[in-house]
Amino acid sequence: MNASADIRAEPRLVGLSAVSGPSLSLVGVPNCGKTALFNRLTGSRQKVANYPGVTVERKEGRFAGPSTGRVYRLIDLPGAYSLEPTSLDEAVARDVILGRHASEPPPDLLVCVVDATNLRLNLRLVLELKRIGRPMIVALNMSDVAKQRGFRLDRAALERALGVPVVETVAVKPGGERALVEAIDQYRFTEHQTHVETPPPATAADIEATQREVRRILDEIGYRVPPRVALLSKLDSVVLNPIAGPILLAIVLFLMFQAVFSWARVPMDFIQDQINALGKVIGATMPAGPLRNLVLNGVIAGAGSVLVFVPQILILFFFILSLEDSGYLPRAAYMLDRLMGKVGLSGRAFIPLLSSFACAIPGVLATRTIPSSRDRLATIMIAPLMTCSARLPVYALLIGAFIPQRSVGIFNLRGLVLFTLYMAGVLSAMGVAFALKRTVMRGEERPLLLELPEYRFPNVRNLALGLWERLRIFLGRVGTIILALMVVLWFLASFPAPPGGATGPAIQYSIAGMLGRGLQFIFAPIGFNWQISIALVPGLAAREVAVSALGTVYAMSDTGDVAGALAPVIARSWSLATALSLLAWYVFAPQCLSTLAVVKRETNSWRYPLIMAGYLFVLAYAASFITYHVALALGAT
């Protein structure tokens, strides 16, 4: 390889900026442990982005070969059962493998990851890939689990039968990638090719011939499948039970939302204390003036009030990632298929919708596994109704300020209110989906056909990497968009300065104050004061910004300039009806530009993001209007 000379100079440099050596692609059927192996090979040296034009996640990482010092560029392709795609994910994998992808040259080496506990399914893809004649190594993954469960596995025999190098890997154990790394490092790379022969489309007879070949190979190498582990069968007899299964699902989801509130309390209090302490230190040491004002009221009050929600967001993602890793999510999708079918959605929509509880953007991205474009579009349209973690700060703030900490039976009242808000989102999503599928998105039903992978214990390392990735994204937002907006807002809220002899707080005379009062004409009927109205504007960039904007607005309205806790301030100055109305607003909350931008890119038109923003605004306004007036009528002042 001609690049190896350059790399030898700094063999340990494996950052993303390192000169690139041979390119490798991980391919394999979904659930074969491909991504765990990718994490094992590249550690945290990975870059997650999208393929241009489509929102299929593109994961790239690098690692160095121990003996040659070559730096390998590794791409984790989306899982695919076959080179004949039935989803966007599989289409991207096929295009890259066959060198048809516009921006991704064909890899120098395919690393085909196979699940040793299900060679029957996995080898068919290996044979299909072998037929296109690209350099290939087979990674016999989960070889430890296979041996534990009593599979008869003969690596050397499989290597002889397939005629390509086969190595055993254990993606979830340290060192489990060693044999693969060595095999890659010893691989004699040939000249980089850009042209790949495209095989003719397989006929039914071809597929059957391949399947017979798989059976022949399995017989030849003496691969024996033991009876299914009794424990797994027992687990499935409960999880898939028509009565117990749905009850279990409801319990799991309910626990998840309770945990978000109860487990997060201690770390949240801790972070709040640190922020307060920092504010005090800066207040005491910096000379008074506009700069101190900016740091205290803009940066600390603004960014600080969002940072507090890191524990809750991590707990939510912890649950979603663990459920995903354990194999439970597809089973939930199976159970909900009929229910979701009633509103015209496929059970497959469950996984993107559950991801949308974390953030609508990964949710929209996850719709790529839905084969039907109409189902996919309908799922995208309702994804923002799932309460995303960015709304959590708003809910948490308002619930913390207005709902008493009390037990209702065995439940926590605050947790119960939060659950109700989440349910309101889900139910309205169902309503919208029903309306869409009855009107503009009518179409024929598409197959469910979903693999239910074997259960496994979520891997701590993969969980940690996943959480770290989310934390980095969230903190990145706090550090960039949110911080910048807070500084802008602080500026708008500070200038022009109040005229001499003014009696009200300074912000009333500023640009922000004027803007807020202007917007109040629109929002007064639903009970929002001018502070809320102004906070909704920067909240367009990201929903959680509304909280930091409120933090800034109130910090600027107060006479003191210490960045204090926001909750007691709004508890004093808002009516309960206003708080409930704002909660109702945030169930729909149209303002999230990033989601709209992703939808625009995903659907390739302005039509759907505009419809989405429009319908969300109408629903939000109507819900807040009703909530506010009903609450007032019931005496919630």
Add this chain to the structure above:
Amino acid sequence: MRTVLIHTRHMDAAAAPVGLALNPGYVSLSTLSPGSSGLVVGIGMAAGTMSSLERRLLELGFFSGEQFEILAESWPGRDPFVVRIGNTTLALRRREAESIWVEISRTR
């Protein structure tokens, strides 16, 4: 060879497996209940054409001689249901399983 049609709720004579004479023992997978197991006979498709669903079913292992077992079905409506084919567990709707022809060795 005998050609007998068994009349089941989901059966469609046109979807009989190509090249396979209908045998009284063959039924469509879509009619079975949890606990049933046996061997796959084949996918019934009109000669020369293969839908993408049928292709995928073949690729996932629904072809002649594979072991299957129905593991579960949801309630109400018994649909979708869960079938184990070879060593793979799949959830699918009854309608999607109509063209899969099987020979039952055990029922419940």
